[in-house]
Amino acid sequence: MALEKTVYIGTYIHSESLTKVDVAVDGSIGVGEDGKIAFVLRDTTEVPEGWRNAKVIRTQDHGFFFPGFIDTHIHASQYPNAGVFGNSTLLDWLNTYTFPLESSFNNLDNAARVYNRVVARTLSHGTTTACYFATTHVPATNLLADICQARGQRAFVGRVCMDRMSPDYYRDESVEVAVDASRQCIDHVMKIDPAFDLITPVITPRFAPSCTAEVMAALGKLHQETGVPCQTHISENKAECALVKELFPQSASYTHVYDEAGLLTAKTILAHAVHLGVDERALIKARDAKISHCPASNTALTSGAARVKTMLSEGLTVGLGTDVSGGYTCSILAEAREAIFVSRHVAMTDGDEAKLTVEEALYLATRGGARVVGLEDRIGGFEVGKDWDAQMVTLSSVEDAGVIDQHAGPVEIFGGESWEDKVAKWVYTGDDRNTTAVWVNGRLVHSREGLKL
């Protein structure tokens, strides 16, 4: 469908750097019919010459435009289990909760229901780009790609490969099956979105314990051959790390296992990275592989506390992942808060320099994520030529103090707050109700019921 030229007027906020958020209080951003940013003006709310016929959308109340969130690690198929994990840890969690659920995606009706829901719900939380793990099922994985395209969410869609240490009823029968099924999913995306403009296929070996060296080497070959990105898990839990050591006695480390399979490249996303050694982090940096930090999941499953500030200071590229359903939430806003909180726990033992600030968490949620998925030239901030992947955030004033308008969301602006305070209130107390509209590549993909734009 054709897009209307639009000028977005009001405050816009985005990350200027890892540590600094740029707040332009009276700005305007023009977005062309191609969904790309045509101009960014800091100090004018006037519609410029040549844009007089454009649609105008203004922020409301204490509102602002903010880049869409990037979820660098989420299991779309596990969404029905969000919040259900008991006191389990990774390896028993997989068998108890996860494999039985994922295996049900051989039923396409079930897949349609869950995937429509998770895409609609994450859009409502402002997630404009998501890196999805699907399941082993080719039709359901392709359906997820179709749903993302139809609903307008930028997505990386991965067919999960695993050929051992999973139940008989839910695993790849052979290396050939894993590679062939992965190819079918790549081919499907090439058909529906040949330029990978919105949807990108992603090669997805689950993780080293459930993949033989053979299947990883074959997928590494596919990765190198096709240039299609890949995603997997690494070093999430100590028992898992010990298992990898046992399964791959020849490899110097968990990271080396992937490297030796040809799966550690600049187009690789590694989720978790909680217990990496110095040598592993150096190898990841040398290969320019990317890290998806999943704090809610790491806390929920008692996996450990990732040293994010250490990784950042060593020059690694880090974004945030909700890791549903190891993580309970599909909201990257909530995940930003969790990232800050995990960093507090790290600081309790490692010292204050381990603390993430609100600004840093928001960077990870946007520009950091953009770099993780290799789209830093297209998304993550507001610059001319980038795609308009954005959310409108609305924070309400406390008017009649005794009347709570639950629809307006939980953030309370009493008056006198600085913009820094407002952003902090959004991060700590906000939720999906404060994300009142969401666009991907200029297309409106979510808005609050009743909102006039």
Add this chain to the structure above:
Amino acid sequence: MALEKTVYIGTYIHSESLTKVDVAVDGSIGVGEDGKIAFVLRDTTEVPEGWRNAKVIRTQDHGFFFPGFIDTHIHASQYPNAGVFGNSTLLDWLNTYTFPLESSFNNLDNAARVYNRVVARTLSHGTTTACYFATTHVPATNLLADICQARGQRAFVGRVCMDRMSPDYYRDESVEVAVDASRQCIDHVMKIDPAFDLITPVITPRFAPSCTAEVMAALGKLHQETGVPCQTHISENKAECALVKELFPQSASYTHVYDEAGLLTAKTILAHAVHLGVDERALIKARDAKISHCPASNTALTSGAARVKTMLSEGLTVGLGTDVSGGYTCSILAEAREAIFVSRHVAMTDGDEAKLTVEEALYLATRGGARVVGLEDRIGGFEVGKDWDAQMVTLSSVEDAGVIDQHAGPVEIFGGESWEDKVAKWVYTGDDRNTTAVWVNGRLVHSREGLKL
């Protein structure tokens, strides 16, 4: 206003013990005109003889009745700062964020606005009982008591005392001022609620660093003399603990400072208790003093991780506190999640026995809190003779998977979930939207807009 006899029909859930939640799927609870529970029936949804003329309220969708939450530690006056704390820790946080805000409560219009808001908002989160720290101002503190009474929230209202280590513009000039002002606030509650039926005054020395031994001894005397409960902070942060050691060199410990002042009794609520020694915990147990665990605050301010399971196993009485605005949230549901998450971080170093379960967190939020405030015979669970302090929780089914009804709240029931799963989904993914109605002592004090009861 007179209450109508009411029968609440449907599923009710409450804590049977610390580790067990009791789910009565088809139950009914009768509440008399006095707001007290007259009958509790597990296996019938029939309205019993003698109640045929009573109003009937039924749960909706995957809904259930649950005891109201008890917030055992919240600074009502700090509510406008919820989410605003930067990278500060306790002692600089007080000077940077807290004292300037609290001192503004010399203005009664400001106090009315903030206090109406925090009471309305906490009620909307299902908090039926709150232990409030107000400020040093008598008129504003009395106004908070009036507002709680008018809005129907059960509350402990404390006028803050402090006579040192706070700014000149915000401290008690003398011991006499502290005691006299405290008495005025006690007298006010005796006037508006002579039996302390809904509102209870609470003697509130801020904490040992900002109180001289003299003011604490005088307040201890007032506590013993009046029988009015008291509340304070203890052992939140290491720098604070070191400061107390320095300020009270004669005392064997932080806990002993309060004990020596006569402030450590069965009617004392101690917030935080993060860094207590074994001897201190033993003394607290011997005095039967109570603990308010404030995990969100302890993480936000990098105070430390309280050893809740240790305290529980040693027989201490523990409830949950939001500690707004050290804590970012005024929701005890969110605090229950934070308690579980902090316990995960403790488990990462201390082992799995440190983990709190969903059931344990809900116990702390209800029955634990009731014991902390000394009202375990009246609130915290559903038994005949107890007050109807309750919330109706509603969890929605996923119907049209692609349509998100944000008003219905974030919990998603896909079908097939056990009650255990539903409760876990509520705790991890729920928010105020899932609390559709709230009663205190039988009176409806909050309901979702448009809800027909």
